[in-house]
Amino acid sequence: MEQVHDRPWEETPLVRTAVGDEESIATVVARSVASVRGVPVDGFPPLYEAVDLEALERLFDDRGEGVVAFKYREFWVVVTASGTVSVHEDADVED
Template identity: 40%
Template sequence: MIVRQIEGSDSPSQTVLRAVATETNTPVLELEPLYDTIDPEALNTLVTGNGTVRVAFDYQDFTVTVDAERVVLE
């Protein structure tokens, strides 16, 4: 399990891309587009709103779980 904190002005979707790029040793621009799996804007809106929403989806051979504070790759 890989855990990345969402820091500063990074959006949840940016953190997903950076985490997957790091773990697969692949430049972000060479990854499969995130929007082919999930709408990045919707993901950002869901997990940064009020409440404790957690979103899980499969991307680049990982199960990705995102909440307001962190991204988890399994």
């Protein structure tokens, strides 16, 4: 069974981005991960392979409380209901 870190968002992120009022969370996630890797946004597999994008958007429509963390490629992506996306290293991935 894959080991899951309890709270990847407690580590210093590689990048943290605020989601603007007119932006989708998916766009910010894709842009943030691409910036960490220094590749174009389309340089990764589709984000919907890692997380249900519609559910993610609905979950944070109100910008209330909550945190969702999911693994995307070699990163942990953390989305907060307050409107931030942070990208963290996966400690289990070796270079």
